Amino acid sequence: MKEKLVVIGNGMAGIRTVEELLKIDSDAYDITVFGAEPYGNYNRIMLSPVLAGDKTIDEIMLNDIQWYKDNAITLHSGKEVTLIDRVNKKVIADDGTEESYDRLLIATGSDPFIIPVPGNDLDGVISFRDIKDVDAMLAASKKHKHAVVIGGGLLGLEAANGLMQQGMSVTVVHLMDKLMERQMDAPAAAMLKESLEERGLHFLMEASTESIIGKDSVEKVRFKDGSEIYADLVVMAVGIKPNIKLAKEAGIHCERGVIVNDTLQTYDPSIYSVGECAQHRGVAYGLVAPLFEMAKVCANHLAKMGIGTYSGTMTSTKLKVTGIDLFSAGNFIGDDTTDELVFQDKARGVYRKIVVKDNKILGAVMYGDTIDGSWYFDLMRDGTDISEFRENLLFGQAHLGDSGHGDDNRVAAMADSSEICGCNGVTKGEIVNAITVNKIFTLDEVRAHTKASSSCGSCTGLVESLMSHVLGGDYSTAPHLKPICGCTDKSHDTVRAEIEKQEFKSIRTLMDALEWKTPEGCSKCRPALNYYLVCKFPELNLDDAQSRFINERAHANIQGDGTYSVIPRMWGGMTTPQELRAVADAAEKFNIDTVHVTGGQRIGLYGLKKEELPEVWKDLNDAGMVSGHAYGKALRTVKTCVGKEWCRFGTQDSTGLGIKLEKMSWGSWMPHKFKMAASGCPRNCAEATIKDYGVVCVDSGYEIHVGGNGGIKVRATDLLCNVETEEDVLEYSAAYIQLYREEAHYLERTAPWIERVGLGHIKEALVDDAEGRKKLAERFNFSQTFMQDDPWEERAQGAEAHEFTPIKVIG
């Protein structure tokens, strides 16, 4: 017989846990859910937009009654559990319903805090917690004029704004001298107050409520200083307290919330708790992102997978009031040991403060323009060293020499028809629609539903901004360390460290040892793992063709129509009449329509059928040409100018150097494609300063530049150092490539890699540590001894023939 899981609480935390559990193992339990409210499961955080009239109740339903039926879940809605009988392992509801359990999940959420003043039980005094409260507020707004909201925090301001939208005159009463003191510092709070006043809200600050006065229903609110204001409706929004009554009465250890460990178990191991009622490592959260992470871990343990622990969540806040943007995260107050970076422009209504310690972001608070909020939050969570762009940090991501993005980052102001994902043609409107219609919260879900940000990934930041714009505080950001993909909880770095430690020799053993959740991984993790193993053990020839994308498996680029392109290497951009003749002959022989001079100084042939590839390669091989790896995560081209041999400005032999660089590094597999260039003088005709590794020749020697990118997001290189000889250039190049190969995440170009680890790190490893540099270069050169076989030649001579021929031709 199946075990029984009983969930107390039909809210976001409980049901999210059930959803996660069904995803992993839909057959593990007979599931019963108790919910005190008479509905399915809805998105509580979206009550504010409902109150403001921006959304309807139907729009915020997450799972309707049918969903429970479809998943064979027994739902007792409108029934409140009143007793947990731990001895007999059963729960009893107010109507006498009994359910026994093998495992119990307490997800009772929180209750609004009602301040203990006389009159707090009068008609017309309500809290802001559920659909019932919203209905009451909407009804009151139709009949009455004057509303008082007690509490100037996030919830209070959202309630006040909503009531104002419904036509009421609203006064917000706040005990402290500034609004949202938990999320805002003084300047931001002042700007927020000013802007809300302009919209018509009234404020009574530092006002302590003494009593609520009225005969049957509320009439006035009186304060300790003796003053009174008129009120038909009083909304208490001073805070929430975890709802732990049931757990406490059942003798489960509670403090502020129900105490849970890193696997979300209470002191009774068969009883779990998630969401706002739970207290983990001293913290009881009141936001949605932590709840989703808890749900994941809890479901994992309920399914007896036994992996994954919850270690707390860094949270950020946004106010869901249309037209007002504020954001805060982490420690935004700071202390004696921290630095404050502050930007304030009162006239434009923009304020930003970033708290920094040891060149890492501890917290941020922003008002007016919060587009960079998710970027700061990412930098904070990842502990990114900001020293390289500290002087531009306050101006935002768009000011990092980022001419490819610029002002179009203003996602809030974009029209619905504007394209966000250029690869898959997804507009802002489509993404917003997918988020609201499908009620999705995570980047992965947006990718699955819209395909936005699922190809090249360059719009990921924009999509994340858009999600936090649409979802406000509910946007569930990724956990602290981003897993490679949905198949594992482990990050790229963790997996590489495990490969180093446990020396896995195959993807299979790795997946088994690291407890992969899917049988064979996915198209994200398999190619990454294959690369990591090939990089670690070049001598063992571990390459698994079936874990490579088609381009690298077929050694040619698949085109949109299923044909392939062929681009042979032209060393350092040099060619000969013989090579040109061979290319021309091949083009004629195979009826190639499109012959293109590429951006990397070589010639591409387009429109070949797969079965023709080995023949074309053979013809090109016969003329001495080899694969250009134009299809691979590998060295692409080394672009050169003609240098001092011809150019009157040339200072060194840039062409010769380019050829040496290319001969040294071709054939090597890398995390992503890798381009080099060598320019003969600072005029830089080979555009070396937008390459992954660029050399600019100067009279005294060579400047070495790294981390450039001419693609989607233009990034100019950073100057690494100056060296005097060609030998130095080659050694640095080998060492730099190897550092990139060993440290970057799969599919991470050098530009984002350097931005992530910091140029300082690269300098330490290559410039400051001569011994380390030599070792890196040696490892690269060792690896190259196994890599420099022309894949075209092998295949032209019959290797992997199955890849290129049909198994059978019919008719």
Next chain:
Amino acid sequence: MSDWIEIGTLNEIPKLGARVVSRAEGDIAVFRTAEDKIFALRDKCPHKGGQLSQGIVLGDRVACPLHDWKIGLDNGIAIAPDEGCAASFPIKMEGEKIMLSTTPNDGCANK
């Protein structure tokens, strides 16, 4: 069914890989999974016509090489939230031989 054709043997298809049966009416992709199960689908992704035979085989599905749609190998139906299908074809082992029927299974217009 009378139109079973022998197309080759199991070891001609790489594990977690695919081969193509070429025909005038459109190619058929023949897949082999980790457990040596074989499947046959029309070699045409319902999204933009990508050749499924060129994708990465994952468990009981294949990821299209063009835009990473996942297609179920047993029925050819795209994995949600994507929608669409590639026709599946009857396929079986007879001893060492792989037998394929070129009459597609019902239920998918993308033949």
